[in-house]
Amino acid sequence: MSLLELHDVSVTYRGTAGDVPAVRGVSLGLEAGEALGVAGESGSGKSTLAMSLLRLLPRDARVSGRILLEGEDVLGMSWGRLRAVRWASASVVFQGAQHALNPVRRIGDQIAEPLLVHGAATRDGARRRTAELLEQVGLPAWRARGYPHELSGGQRQRVMIAMALACSPRLIVADEPTTALDVMIQAQVLTLIRSLVAEHGIGLMMISHDLSVLAATCDRLAIMYAGRVVESGPARQVFRDAAHPYGRALAEAFPVVGDTASRRAPRGLGGDPPDPAHLPAGCSFHPRCPVALASCASEPVELRSLTAQVPGPPHVAACVHVGEEAR
Incomplete structure (x- = not known):
């Protein structure tokens, strides 16, 4: 049994002009001791997905x-059960x-609060545990x-990580922890997060717009666009x-150290993400895609496996060009 499993998760906000889809049919899994990165531009739905895991979204979200x-x-879960799970089994x-x-x-007092609320320690025990947590994240007691x-x-940021670890949860959701x-x-915080996942067998879901950070920190990477996962696989x-x-456009947005050409002519992605209330038909990315076909404007594309696989998690992408040679 996986630590975390998402099956066809969708999140819709109630707007004045109708429902607005923020997350659309996301399915992902996470094992204990594994780090999963979720990337995408602002508005891609990654933070909404993260907050949905513990039902931390506003009332107008379904x-x-x-x-x-x-x-x-x-x-x-009932509200009582959900309160028991937050901080103790999963934290943010x-x-x-x-x-x-x-x-x-x-x-x-803020680090000790989850311990006292969940009855995980007495006041003296919470004080000792707080000192241990601060030292664990590299701060003096x-x-x-x-x-x-x-x-x-x-x-x-280290204090926030200490709070998240207070009740020894199995899952930690980190939403842009190095912004x-x-x-x-940033490098120190990321090193700390990697070591904590390895030492304690914690499952980590890390949200960021920075692919380089996720590639260096996580085992697997999922890229979201317009509320959907459009690619996932081994992070590196x-x-x-x-x-x-x-995914290529996001990766190419980072200049290569020592590459004069990339410094003088940095590559990026033109245009803006679509308005969730007015998503284009077919593949949502097709208006900005340099290799879009006529069919992309009318036919949605599901995730497809790459033909050349390497050992490890499957590498899949929602693009008509994936696996062309096998069809």
């Missing part, structure tokens, strides 16, 4: 499909620690007496040899 956490459907490292932390409460504004951005951090601090393989034109 979620369908099945979200199985260790075999139990999150969407069918939210984007922007400065806004996620309470500015008027001490760091130690005395930082527990401080307030969020007294910490740097990287230190606040707004400088390159050196997808980053190095993406099969979907959108």
Whole structure:
């Protein structure tokens, strides 16, 4: 049994002009000790998908499909059961620690809160556990007496990771955990996340727009566009040899160190992602796709396996050009 299984998950927001689809039919799996990266431009649905895992979306969101956490459907849980699962079985490292932390409460009290709410420790035990967690994420125990504004951005992000680890959950969802951090601090936080996954056998779902970060941190990578997964497979393989034109465009947006041509003429992707309320027919990417066929404007494309597979997770992409030689 997988740690996390998503089966045909869709999320729709109720708008004034009708329903707006943000996530459309996503199916993914995650094993314990494995890191799954989810990438895409802003508006692709990746953060909405992440927040749906623990039903953290606003009231105007409607979620369908099945979200199985260790075999139990999150969407069918009572509120009491859901409160018991949050932090204890699965936790979230939210984007922007400065806004996620309470500015008027001490760091130690915020880390200890999940332990006390779930009855996982006494007050003395929570204090000791807080000191252990701070040291585990590379901060001195005395930082527990401080307030969020007294910490740097990287230190606040480490505090968020410590909070997520407090009750020893099996799953951690990290939503853009390195946004707004400088390159050196970003590298430190990513190294920390990788080591925690390896040492504790935690399942990690990491959300980011940065393919290079996900390729360096995760085992598998799923790329989303207009609410759907358009490509997934081994992280380094997808980053190095993406099969979907959108995946290639994201990977090529990163300049190659030492490559003068890529520095002088950086490649990118023209146009903007489609409005979820007015998605184009057929393949949603076809208006921006440099290799689109006439059929792409009318016929949706399901995920297809690449003909040349390597050992490991399957590499699939939703493009008419995938596997052409086999048809």
